[in-house]
Amino acid sequence: MQDACRTRAVLDIVGDKWALLVVRVLKDGPLRFTELKRAIDGISQRMLTVTLRDLERDGILTRTVREVMPPHVSYELTSMGRTLREAAAPLLEWSIAHLPEIDAARAAYDDRP
Amino acid sequence: MQDACRTRAVLDIVGDKWALLVVRVLKDGPLRFTELKRAIDGISQRMLTVTLRDLERDGILTRTVREVMPPHVSYELTSMGRTLREAAAPLLEWSIAHLPEIDAARAAYDDRP
DNA sequence: CGGTATCCTTGGGGATACTG
DNA sequence: CAGTATCCCCAAGGATACCG
Numbered sequence: 001m002q003d004a005c006r007t008r009a010v011l012d013i014v015g016d017k018w019a020l021l022v023v024r025v026l027k028d029g030p031l032r033f034t035e036l037k038r039a040i041d042g043i044s045q046r047m048l049t050v051t052l053r054d055l056e057r058d059g060i061l062t063r064t065v066r067e068v069m070p071p072h073v074s075y076e077l078t079s080m081g082r083t084l085r086e087a088a089a090p091l092l093e094w095s096i097a098h099l100p101e102i103d104a105a106r107a108a109y110d111d112r113p
Numbered sequence: 114m115q116d117a118c119r120t121r122a123v124l125d126i127v128g129d130k131w132a133l134l135v136v137r138v139l140k141d142g143p144l145r146f147t148e149l150k151r152a153i154d155g156i157s158q159r160m161l162t163v164t165l166r167d168l169e170r171d172g173i174l175t176r177t178v179r180e181v182m183p184p185h186v187s188y189e190l191t192s193m194g195r196t197l198r199e200a201a202a203p204l205l206e207w208s209i210a211h212l213p214e215i216d217a218a219r220a221a222y223d224d225r226p
Numbered sequence: 227c228g229g230t231a232t233c234c235t236t237g238g239g240g241a242t243a244c245t246g
Numbered sequence: 247c248a249g250t251a252t253c254c255c256c257a258a259g260g261a262t263a264c265c266g
Contacts, residue, residue, distance in 0.1 A: 080215075
């Protein structure tokens with residue numbers, strides 16, 4: 001499987017604990033830092049910053065600063081980011097659809113020696 | 114975003130360093146432990162075992178033991194596992210298709226203060 | 227508001243050795 | 247062949263405090 005190493009590189013994006021969640025939340029248009037933080041339950045300020053920087057570096061989203069007081073920074077998916085969002089959608093839908101089944105499988109598994 | 118917590122649960126599967134790679138490799142039918150290890154470049158024996166156990170527990174694959182000498186254990190996707198594989202396919206294809214673009218974005222990003 | 231900086235803990239995961 | 251068992255390390259990431 002010669003694609004393994006290449007696939008791994010993107011699983012480093014996808015597998016990121018928060019990245020896909022950020023991409024998902026941005027699907028309806030740009031959001032500000034605080035809006036993102038509110039939208040993504042449980043993310044720390046530090047991890048949101050780190051995740052946004054990584055995604056910006058990878059060309060998934062853009063960071064736009066308005067130099068006013070108080071500061072105004074908004075994040076928006078790039079065209080590549082939107083294609084990622086589309087590619088990831090089936091998986092996210094699968095996850096929501098199959099969560100009960102997975103929970104049941106775990107319970108069944110844990111009920112045996 | 115009330116789905117965040119639910120989506121997170123599956124990102125714990127997806128985000129697993131090796132899980133999707135295992136699912137992907139199993140798409141053409143059952144494989145034995147050693148075959149999986151050979152097919153997934155860079156995975157350690159320990160992590161393959163751990164990943165397989167987790168996926169079995171989640172109902173993604175089955176583990177079948179033939180009690181012979183030497184032992185013969187094969188792993189195969191369940192029907193749910195196959196739907197996961199299908200849901201994940203677009204993302205894996207996206208990853209392979211956009212890797213050059215991501216590399217370029219990173220290089221560009223790193224070339225600035 | 228939108229971050230940095232710092233500290234600190236946890237557990238993911240590699241290497242190695244042994245076994246039914 | 248298909249694992250367990252151990253040891254060990256480092257980096258992901260949370261908490262907290264401070265800043266332009």
